[in-house]
Amino acid sequence: MDKHEFLYPRSTYYGKVTPEQLIFNANLQEFSTKVGYISSLETSGKLSSQDAYQQIKHLWKELKQSKKNLLPS
Structure with missing residues (x-):
């Protein structure tokens, strides 16, 4: 495991696979880490x-904006 993987762990995504869902999932994981x-x-x-x-x-505001831009209501 390198330093980047240790500092910024990523979990496997299990939801519906669309580019928007994957990007939001990455944003959510980054939010959680920060x-x-x-x-x-x-x-x-x-x-x-x-x-x-x-x-x-x-x-939180950045994450909400990300959701608004990427995912349908």
């Missing part, structure tokens, strides 16, 4: 709770 890092930084005192909240809020 939230984990932000949470760890906040827990260890390297990031304030407010900064962590703002960063996660920003990531």
Whole structure:
């Protein structure tokens, strides 16, 4: 396992396979990884709770926009 695979793990996608679904799944996994890092930084005192909240809020908005652009309602 190389460093990139360790830092950015990817899970197998089991849903309906379309390019849009695969891209959204990748975005969702990236969101999850980043939230984990932000949470760890906040827990260890390297990031304030407010900064962590703002960063996660920003990531959430990006994920929602991704869903809106890629997946039908």
